[in-house]
Amino acid sequence: MSDVITLGCRLNIAESEAIRTMLPDNDLIVVNSCAVTEEAVRQTRRAIRRAHRERPDARIVVTGCAAEVEREAFAAMPEVSRVVSNLKKLRSGSYSPFASSEVEKRISTSLDTNGSQVQTHARAFVEVQNGCDHRCTFCIIPYGRGPSRSTPAGAVIERIRLLVDQGAQEVVLTGVDLTSYGDLTGDSLGLLVERVLKAVPALPRLRLSSLDPIEIDDRLFALIVGETRLMPHLHLSLQAGDDMILKRMKRRHLRADAIRLVERIKAARSEIAIGADLIAGFPTETEAMFANSLRIVDECDIVFGHIFPYSPRRGTPAARMPQVEPEVVRARAKRLREACAERQARWLDGLVGTRQQVLVELDGRTGHAENFAKVELGVPLPLARGARGGNSSPGDPRAGPPPAPPASGRGEILRTLITARRGDTLIGSPE
Structure with a gap:
């Protein structure tokens, strides 16, 4: 049996699902790797060794960004049968048992427009952009993904139509630098979103992955705050x-730009997370510089924080700068995570007692609201006398037993009464 092991970003998740449909029915394991930090590269190596221990007879093919930037090192691992470049990872022939086992040495500049058009869980991810033309001083990803390139809008629309015909209730547009979409035709991400919503009226929910705040133009902003089928959840690449x-870092925005953008968004559509x-x-x-990053959690109302302890990547300019002591890096990352968790808890508490439209995952037990809050579904939970549902926490006996899964609704959007919070998850009862 063939399998795919995925590390890293949503783009990797989407590509892994596409890869899964291409694999021959034999003992093949594809490891789709990540290189965003040194730890991600170490996790890739551990995943390869673990896969080999568990299935010693399987061939292991490594692809993804870590394999791109450290291809010779991965090719030299005795567990690895082949290394496939990012540009060829979505070509079915790359996983044929007769494909060349030589490590690919050149990166093609051609665009493979086949892309991914797959359904992951109850959401479908559609890759519309890949690569990056910017050179942030900390980032190795452009070396692994190549220059920015976009999938033509017509092809994107056809993929989304197919997914909706297959039952998809939500589509997520993904890319390495999503807001740079349009390099082929001069289009923009805002124009693409407009065209998708107009051409596929049967699509209930469209979601955007990570956005560069400096590239959100007036057209995209107007859609974000005014189009109800565009989900009220934005992930910003602030750093x-x-x-x-x-x-x-060689970022193109300043803190005031980020704060002003969020204030404008919230003023026009307050429910956006x-x-x-x-x-x-x-x-x-x-410490003073870090304090500014800590404050921006509240100033930008960040309820979904993706916190990365800085990890020097060989070959990047930041790796040659004076480094912060590792224990200080870890401590600051912990403080940022705690600040985001506190902000998220207050936000989730405010949702208790509301009704949310929840897209039920295929397990039938969990789902996500339009604002991307995770919801565990089932019967209303009993609470201790006088207890407030919004104050429950992990391990808190007031949260009660896990709710029973609903009998139906998998992959559907259900109106759900939010009855409590358990840690970073809301508890809800479908109506």
Whole structure:
């Protein structure tokens, strides 16, 4: 039996599902790797070794960003049969037992427009953009993904129509640098979103993956705040909240730009939930600089924080800058995570007692609201006398037993009464 092991971003998740449909029915394991941090590369190596221990007779093929930037090192691993480049990972011939086992040495600049058009869980991910033309000083991804390139809008629309015909209730547009969409034709992400919503009226929910705040133009902004089928959840690539650190990262926005954008969004559509990437312990970061990043959690109302302790990537400019002590990096990352968790808990508590439209996952037990809050589904939970549902926490006996899964509704959107919070998850009862 063939299988795919996925590490890293949503784009990798989408591509892995596409790869899964291409695999021959034999003992083949594809490891779709991540290189965003050194830890991600280590996890890739551990995944390869674990897969080999568990299935010693299976052939292991490695692809993804870690395999792209450290291809010779992965090819030299005795467990690995083949390394496939990112540009060829979505070509079915790459996984044929007769494909060349030589490590690919050249990166083609041609665009493979086959892309992914697959359904993951109850949501479908559609890759519309790949690669990146920017050179943030900390980032290795452009070296693994190549230059920015977009899938033509007509092809994107046809994929989404197919997915909706197959029952998809929500589509997520993904890319490495999604807001740079349009390099082939001069189109923009906003125009693509407009065309998708107009051409596929049967699509109930459209969601966007990570956005660069400096590239959200007026057309896209108007859709974000005014189009109800565009989900009220944005993930922003902020990275830091201090201007000097942002400049040293070679980011194109300042903290005031991020704050002003979120204020404008919230003023026009208050229910939008904000997520963000933040890096702790970037080289030269002082305690005062870090304090600015810590404050931006509240200033931008970040309820979904993706926190990364800085990890030097060989070959990037940031790796040559004066480094922060590792224990300080870890401590700052912990403080950022705690700040985001507190902000999220307050936000989730405010949703208790409301009714949310929840897309039920295929397990029938969980789902996501339009604002991407995770919801565990079942019967209303009993609470202790006088207890507030919004204050329950992991391990809190007031949260009661896990709810029973609903008898139906998998892959459907259900109106759900939110009755409590357990940690980072809401508890809801479908009506």
